[in-house]
Amino acid sequence: MDLDDTLLAARAERVDEDVYAWFGSLLAAGVRVAILSNGDKDRVAAVAAKAGVPAVAMAGKPFAHAFRRGLRLLGELPRERVAMLGDQLFTDVLGAKRAGLTAVLVTPLSPGKLPHTRLARLLERWVLRER
Numbered sequence: 001m002d003l004d005d006t007l008l009a010a011r012a013e014r015v016d017e018d019v020y021a022w023f024g025s026l027l028a029a030g031v032r033v034a035i036l037s038n039g040d041k042d043r044v045a046a047v048a049a050k051a052g053v054p055a056v057a058m059a060g061k062p063f064a065h066a067f068r069r070g071l072r073l074l075g076e077l078p079r080e081r082v083a084m085l086g087d088q089l090f091t092d093v094l095g096a097k098r099a100g101l102t103a104v105l106v107t108p109l110s111p112g113k114l115p116h117t118r119l120a121r122l123l124e125r126w127v128l129r130e131r
């Protein structure tokens, strides 16, 4: 799972307790979960520790090495059994598809805090527009 604008808004300080409860449900059901974020280490580590899941920060999505690191955290599951959840088409979805994973694009929780994220959102809307 991506972190920023997927599990919490990019400018938010805390993840909702409902999200942690959801993590708990997933883990209890035997679903392996890891956070794969391009965000900074402290922010990612705090959420991962509270959620009880491993994480890669400053991952470098959409590049393949990021997804290899994430897959390692999941215990090298077959790629057809792994889904990436994220809010960005050109990092989360593109990287996941190139890695042979299922990609789940979620609606972003905020417009994004970084200029390049805001630009990417414009391009995403153009790519995803109904034809």
Ligand SMILES: [Mg+2]
Binding pocket: 002, 003, 004, 005, 006, 086, 087, 088
């Ligand atoms: Mg994100």
